[in-house]
Amino acid sequence: MSYYNEAFENPDYHFSETLEIDRGRSSQKNLFSHQSPYDSSLHGSSGEYSGRGQNYPLAIPMASMRHDSEYSEGLPRVNVLSESPYGNSVAVNLSFEPEPELPYSPPSTFHLMDGPYTHRMSDVSEDSFIRRRNRIPPDEIFMTTSSLFETDAVCKEEEKLVGNLASMSTSERIKAIQKMPETMKKKREIRNKVLKEITKKSRHRTTQHSCCTQCLQGIVVSFRRFGNSLSEHLHLLQLWHKTLKIIGAKFGTSVLSYFIFLKWLLAFNIFSFLINFSFITIPQFVAAEPNNLSFMGLELFTGSGYFQQTVLYYGFYTNATISKIENGPTYNMQLAYIFTVGIYFVICFLILLFSMAKSFCRNFINPQAYSGNASKLLCTWDFNITNEKAVKLKQKNLSTQIKEDLTEVNREVLDFSVTERVVRIVIHLVSWVASLGTAVAACAGVYFLSINNLKLFVKEHKNDLESQAAMLVLPIVASLLNTFVPFFYSWLGHLERFQTPGQQIYVTITRNVILKISIVGILCYYWLNIVAASESQCWETLVGQDIYRLVLVDFIFCLLGSFFGEFLRRIIGTTVCVSLGPPEFDIGRNVLDLIYAQTLTWIGILFSPLLPGIQMISFSIVFYVKKVSLMMNCHPPRKVWRTAQMTTSFMFLLFFPSFLGVLSVIGVTVWRLKPSEECGPFRGLSSMYAAVSEWIKILDNYSASKWVVWIYHNLITSELFFFILSVFVL
């Protein structure tokens, strides 16, 4: 048979002889197929059979065997099934059977078992049930199907299962059936039995209301079918599903996580753009003032000139109450602006909190446990990969890693002498000082440049090319710093000899984050303290223009970085200097770039409401450019990049420094700073927040809305509320 020939030739089928051996064994096992029902609950070793068909174990929730009281307590069935990870049939083959040749221990030995299992028979106490649950989750028991239908008690088990499934709601039941680790045949049988059970029950109940409930059931069924087809169509809306799958197949889940993060940020920006556009910009179009300035091409880069009098910037928005029809419904622009921005940030906050909590719960691991060999061997294989080259590379990685681990065992034992330790600490200190020093120097440079920039603004009457171009200097310098200083940091990281590569990655990322945060921080300080207090006409628009330029230049640098970093590097790596090899996709650096861009967008929303739209376009372009660059230039990552942990830390990084920082900046702007006199929706007020307090005063006069006033006075202005809120959040 060609089957066996192929098997012997291919080294991967090295162990295909197991098939023949298993066949031989399974004929032996047939002799031992009978067990008594409850004993067989411990008896999982029926799984000796090489296939699923014959003696396939039936998963039965443990609780169904006993503890009916637990059901009456309203334990959600789905939870019971999901907590129990299909464990446990193997309870039997304990130390009695050293080799699988003796699959079945005689029934008498069942009772001479280890502690954990002895309580199994004494099913009554809650206590033992809980104890079992804590130790091993033995909520399900496997039994052989052949003996199942031979014995009464086992039939009763299945009836109980069917009964329980029938009593669940439809969606829960479907989920429970889907999750059963059975053959399709078995699942279909159970499903048919359950459906019969349900129709029986409903027939009992509805002899009187037969036509009503039948109608209802018919409606429910057709509704479900409609829901199914709707979800199928919604699936089509998922952007880039196929592309992401291909990337995952060729490069593994770690690179995929970057693209998923990018897609998530893009969805976020689409959402912000829709909110801001519909609530703020569209009404503004109704009350727009004419634009007298001319359009020169350079505006796209500098954001000033023609754009100053458009909806792009805060300054253009009116502070009037807009009404299209005389005595028709009015739209108060001031309130709309501040409430839209406020509610948007609250929603962002909640979304981020939920995503973080979700991924943290899912991915929380004990770092020590993860570095063990067991998980490295059995859990790191990425079944997503379908590309042959990627598979070979992954296999090579794993073997190299295992070899390294085996030699490392000897290295760890070595104790560093005192001088060596001191030297290492000194080296670490020096590199930290160097990196922090660079960050401070970068900040100082940006600060002085920005002061210079302000001088240009104040004399903004000159609209000639030179002064416009000079405005671009600050963003270009900021982006250059953001691009090249990280290389310096990675070089430092190579110099210091860390104990594990993981440490090196974390330290480098931390330094990069510090650099980026300090640059953004110094810019915010400059904007809020200096620009706001300057004598320029419309400081918010100036800030908006600055942010626009920063975002745009950052986008251009990202594209350039992709070109130089990956395309040229590949050419160099493959033709000129072959030892370097093709480049790897640098996930950390790229993710930090995304977070930086998103931070700028968040800060800019107050000053330039259309910024999310611009960011939307730029993220889409970045996705395609990065994807093409990845496919053409890079090869799959060498190191094992702990995807789940990384995803959690990306979210974490996005939330804590980035979002909270933005919240504080916006808070300061709204509460403390005085809006400019001549432009924007808040002109003339003492602070942006004053619009709200004035509105509340007006509301006070109407008795119908006294409750709003009450909420305002007692909750929003009281610190206690915020304290409780922050405790709740944390």
Add this chain to the structure above:
Amino acid sequence: MGNKQTIFTPEQLDAYQDCTFFTRKEILRLFYRYRDLAPQLVPLDYTDKPDVTLPYELIGSMPELKDNPFRQRIAEVFSEDGDGNMTLDDFLDMFSVLSEMAPRDLKAYYAFKIYDFNNDDYICKSDLEKTVNKLTRNELTPEEVSLVCEKVIYEADVDNDGKLSLEDFQRMITRAPDFLR
């Protein structure tokens, strides 16, 4: 949705939808993939539940599985008689479990079965050695392989019987969230 297809009865499709994680469209697409492997063997009409089994060589040549070092074990675990020859039911079941919609517990259960080469419901040292060799393409020496397997058993074996039971495996999985993501 119109019932334009004549391959399955609506009840069959409903049953498939309830028993797998797939939608109607996906089930039909998978049927066409199954059929493409051997168009002369697989009829276009499944309403009378024909008993068609495709041999392992065809399944193993699918692009999704062809480079996977565990493809033989996967096919064996999901096939009805354990030799890798799959009916349409087995085929759908396999992809259902391997899809991204399957819960981790279900995948862990099947992963355990895949790694359990001799089907005794335990991952013993010989199973681990085969796994290591498959994962590293036989690049490690036998001593290294043996050493690695001993370490793995030492770390993960909680009930100290010298092999990994399903609970041991699951306990390890819950501590490693990268598993099958």
